[in-house]
Amino acid sequence: MDILAFTMTCFELGDKVLEICETWKNTDGEVEQRVVIVNSTWDRTKRQAEFMSRIAPIIDDGMRRIMDDLLRQLSLCLTLAMNTLETVNRRASLARPSLWGFGSRAAKKASWVWKKETLDSVIIDLEAWKARFDPSWFLLMKIANPIIDSELAKARVAEAEARGRPTAARHPFAVAAGLRTVVATEPSKIKFDFHKESQMERHDIQFSTVKVGRLARDDPRWYILDTVEVGPAARVRDIGRDVRVLATKLAQTDAFAFGLLNCKGVIAVPRHKPVSSSAAPGHRQPPYLSPPAPSRRSRSPSPNQHDYTCFRFVFRIPDGVEVEMLRSLRQLLLNSDAHISLTRKLGMARELAKAVSYVHTFAFVHKNVRPESVLWVEGMRASKSPVFLVGFDAFRGGAADTIMAGDMRWDRNVYRHPLRQGNDPAEKYRMHHDIYSLGVCLLEIGLWESFVEYTTEAEVAGPPQAKLGRTYHHFQEWLRATEARTGQDGSAGFLDAVAFRLKDYLVERTKARLAPRMGEKYARVVLSCLTCLDDNNEDFDGAEAADASDDATALCFIEGIMKALDEISV
Incomplete structure (x- = not known):
């Protein structure tokens, strides 16, 4: 499977993860905060993956091998996230209170805990993948090819202007563009x-x-x-x-x-x-x-x-x-x-x-x-x-x-x-x-x-x-x-x-x-x-x-x- 095929698979899995997360938005304030983090993290990840797929033709075999492996890891990460989210939904459904209202507070608390812990796990896994991905991502910026400049300019249009110094977590394209500029300058x-x-x-x-x-x-x-x-x-x-x-x-x-x-x-x-600088006479x-x-x-x-x-x-x-x-x-x-x-x-x-x-x-x-x-x-x-x-x-x-x-x-x-x-x-x-x-x-x-x-x-x-x-x-x-x-x-x-x-x-x-x-x-x-x-x-x-x-x-x-x-x- 090549970079483009891996990218499409990841997009499908990522969209399914977001669909499940969206249904949890109104259940609790802390859960909703985590849903927002998952959304923003996936948005950045998706845009970086799209960028990679567009510049795939100019990547050499060594970098292509690394990117293939990274996208395979992302696919596994998203598959695990989707399966875990679906499991929590099933558990929450089975834990619903009876018709007479018995256990409603306990069921609600259990559902909240499951969802919060699951979203925390998804966020940690996505952050860990990004940490593995970033060194290769920034190394791509050293490739001297106008295609990268063109695609980087397009990608930055969709990225909000950074307040203060851009960070790799919030503005990966701004940081990448800055790095590319200074690395390429004589x-x-x-x-x-x-x-x-x-x-x-x-x-x-x-x-x-x-x-x-x-x-x-x-x-x-x-x-x-x-x-x-x-x-x-x-x-x-x-x-x-x-x-x-x-x-x-x-x-x-x-x-x-x-x-x-x-x-x-x-x-x-x-x-x-x-x-x-001189040592004392006779000192050894x-x-x-x-x-x-x-x-x-x-x-x-x-x-x-x-x-x-x-x-x-x-x-x-x-x-x-x-x-x-x-x-x-x-x-x-x-x-x-x-x-x-x-x-x-x-x-x-x-x-x-x-x-x-x-x-x-x-x-x-x-x-x-x-x-x-x-x-x-x-x-x-x-x-x-x-x-x-x-x-x-x-x-x-x-x-x-x-x-x-x-x-x-x-x-x-x-x-x-x-x-x-x-x-x-x-x-x-x-x-x-x-x-x-x-x-x-x-x-x-x-x-x-x-x-x-x-x-x-x-x-x-x-x-x-x-x-x-x-x-x-x-x-x-x-x-x-x-x-x-x-x-x-x-x-x-x-x-x-x-x-x-x-x-x-x-x-x-x-x-x-x-x-x-x-x-x-x-x-x-x-x-x-x-x-x-x-x-x-x-x-x-x-x-x-x-x-x-x-x-x-x-x-x-x-x-x-x-x-x-x-x-x-x-």
């Missing part, structure tokens, strides 16, 4: 003005790369501040260009739908004096904790360029989220109850994978996916577990040049692919490396233990600093045991002796410890992320992964990782 043609530095009240988020800030103490509006350090030898012009492009794209995001905060602007902080830090080495490939800005010490993204905190509700994932891993529910952990994993997917849809690589770069919203339902990916201090455009510099810090290298570890990474950064980092984070979430530890006030005065902890020492013990067993002494060099051994260690932990805690499906997802560049990885086309285009990689990620996470039920 970086050199993007107009974006930096804001001047101003005094702000700023506070740390524990174990996070970002801060919260506001302009005045009596200002109720708080923002997330995410700083990109330029460094004394960085390419200011290139970083400034990438900051402008990313800020323009993130200004189009819907935080809850994308897992990426909406950008209000960027503050450019000029350099007032040279920045130097342990492996994986030494500072970054200067890169031979770096170059200073030209005299006619503006020289900045950093760029500071200013992100809006979504409506309904208070500053006190924000926690870093690192804080949770270090301090939370070890018996956190499977539902909440799975929700976090799905949301984080979604955020990584959208970074790639925007044609960027994040380069810093780790728990310090993840904000979690406390106080929302466990099945949602909203998280936002921040920490853009190392990002760059997917096709842009990169400074091939690194460091030996454990707290960074444990999240890096082996080819990206050490002072001189062996390979230019690409999307697969973000996917590897995601796999390490998903392993931490599944085991619910932190791979990085921090100093306490009793150990070091001042703010907490990353330190070598249990996971590092356990890895060193595992490494020595492996060398003794295989006869290797580490003389093959850093990559063979340490970097790839660290990957092997994480893979072994996934196989040995993750499945009993999170199930075989979740463990398979983590393994696929950690081995995304291995020859035998089927989700990312094995040996061909290195040569795959960014869009092909994004499709593999949606089909192999996000779909697998969505199919896990607890």
Whole structure:
């Protein structure tokens, strides 16, 4: 069955669901509210499905396969909804009071409860399908074809004008059009003005790369501040260009739908004096904790360029989220109850994978996916577990040049692919490396233990600093045991002796410890992320992964990782 046939089947089922819901409108106020939600949700879903059917001829085989599967899921969702609604109608009919009026109040209450719970279930199922659908839907906006522009213009006519910033839930075509515009615009043609530095009240988020800030103490509006350090030898012009492009794209995001905060602007902080960094004489830090080495490939800005010490993204905190509700994932891993529910952990994993997917849809690589770069919203339902990916201090455009510099810090290298570890990474950064980092984070979430530890006030005065902890020492013990067993002494060099051994260690932990805690499906997802560049990885086309285009990689990620996470039920 092709996209058009699936679409027609879904339309028939959806219309039958609405017919049943319409008969419930006048039974109770709470029931009627839910009927209105079902109507509006189905209206948006139907219009998006119509759009897909009209552009089906220009979709390639990979995207067509994904869309076919999504429409098949929608058909099953609507069939289940229709059958459940019909069952409730039959139950309500059998529960009607007798001719003498006995039991009328009880029968009415039972009917109300059944209808309310059933409509809640239908709404949740439709929202879950939309969450699975949206990454592919927005990826369609990257297809360079005038048919999409024409159909998008037609579809937006039927969409009410958004009040304030459009959201993916209420105005999917407006958000899609905005995303399409910024993705298709050449970086050199993007107009974006930096804001001047101003005094702000700023506070740390524990174990996070970002801060919260506001302009005045009596200002109720708080923002997330995410700083990109330029460094004394960085390419200011290139970083400034990438900051402008990313800020323009993130200004189009819907935080809850994308897992990426909406950008209000960027503050450019000029350099007032040279920045130097030197260690105390004779001081030597342990492996994986030494500072970054200067890169031979770096170059200073030209005299006619503006020289900045950093760029500071200013992100809006979504409506309904208070500053006190924000926690870093690192804080949770270090301090939370070890018996956190499977539902909440799975929700976090799905949301984080979604955020990584959208970074790639925007044609960027994040380069810093780790728990310090993840904000979690406390106080929302466990099945949602909203998280936002921040920490853009190392990002760059997917096709842009990169400074091939690194460091030996454990707290960074444990999240890096082996080819990206050490002072001189062996390979230019690409999307697969973000996917590897995601796999390490998903392993931490599944085991619910932190791979990085921090100093306490009793150990070091001042703010907490990353330190070598249990996971590092356990890895060193595992490494020595492996060398003794295989006869290797580490003389093959850093990559063979340490970097790839660290990957092997994480893979072994996934196989040995993750499945009993999170199930075989979740463990398979983590393994696929950690081995995304291995020859035998089927989700990312094995040996061909290195040569795959960014869009092909994004499709593999949606089909192999996000779909697998969505199919896990607890």
